Amino acid sequence: MGFVHTSLYISFPVMAGGVGAGIVPLSTIYGSALGVPAGPILSQLFPALVLSNLLAIIGAGLLVKNTEQSAWNGHGDLLKTTGEMKATKAQPVKIEFERLLVGMMVAMAFYLIGLMLHHLLPSSNAFAFLILVAIVAKASNLVPTYYEQSAVLFGQLIVQTMTKALLAGGGLALLDLSALLETLTWQLAICVIVSVVTIALVAGYLGKVFGLYPVESAVTAGLVNNSMGGTGNVAVLSAANRMNLIAFAQMGNRIGGAIVLVIAGFFVTVFA
Structure with a gap:
């Protein structure tokens, strides 16, 4: 298959951030550089x-299950804490319909801000802007506690009630197993497996270096970046029982995918 072909058609696609924000613009980049239509690419x-999406889901479940007793498993906590730095657990919030509606409006407000920033800078995904704005708002204490807790409550409602439906719908709509089986070769399978495992190992190791739990790092920064974007992120995190880390996964997926697109554009121009 060759180094260039494997990089362009296997490694970069699995790390590009999914379909709409990943391989679709990637195919356009390849088409422009090679002078061919983007559709066949x-x-x-x-x-x-x-x-890679299927392997990431399976790998996330197996990784968490086989490291339950390991010190590398944070059991849902991403950051390691010491005696001087203890993580504060969020207090349970009483479920009220009014707070759910308030939380929905807060979530929609942040989403609209992300959309507006995306229109100003189309090169970055709206969800990446949304997460960045949320991080800034949280770090600056711009959002009152009532609205923050309401948003958390609304998010928990969505995760607990809609995750399975989203996985089922996404699986039926996006996974074309017949097309996959027609193009599946042992060379493709080996290259994808190596890519998925390598990214997960590197993410876990770097997480350990930077004071994070390796298992959570491998899932949110590694395996998630081999998924099919938004629905793939949900599937991987659900398999690992780490849905509370969805914000980190989305951030890594969107920003990492954008970086991969830039690198792939340079690579195809120079080597193809």
């Missing part, structure tokens, strides 16, 4: 992404 990129 997209069909070549899709099988690797589908396979």
Whole structure:
């Protein structure tokens, strides 16, 4: 298959951040550089992404299950804490319909801000802006506690009630197993497996270096970046029982995917 072909049609697609914000613009980049239509290129990129998504989901579940007793498993906590730095647990909030509606409006407000910033800077995904704005608001204490807790309550409601439906719908709509089986070869499978495992190992190791739990790092910064974007992130985190880390996963997926697109554009221009 060759180093260049493997990089362009396997490694970059599985790390590009999914479909809409990943392999679709990636196929356009390849088409512009190679002087060919983007459609046929997209069909070549899709099988690797589908396979990596399946492997990431399976790998996340197996990783968490086999490290339950390990000190590397944070059991949902990403950051290691010491005696001087203890993580504060959020206090349970009483469920009220009024607070759910308030939380929904807060979430929609942040989403609209993300959309506006995306229109100003189309090169970055709206969800990346949303998460950045939320981080700034949280760090600056701009959002009153009542509205913050309401947003958390609304988020928990969505996660607990809609995750399974989202996984089922996404699986039926996005996973074309017949197309995958038609293009599946042992060379493709080996390359995708190596890519997924390598990214997970590197993410886990770097997480350990920077004071994070390796298992959570491998899932949120590693395996998630081999998924099919938003629905893939949900599937990977659900398999690992780490849905509370969805914000970190989305951030890593969107920003990491954007970086991969830039690198892929340079790579295809120089080596293809």
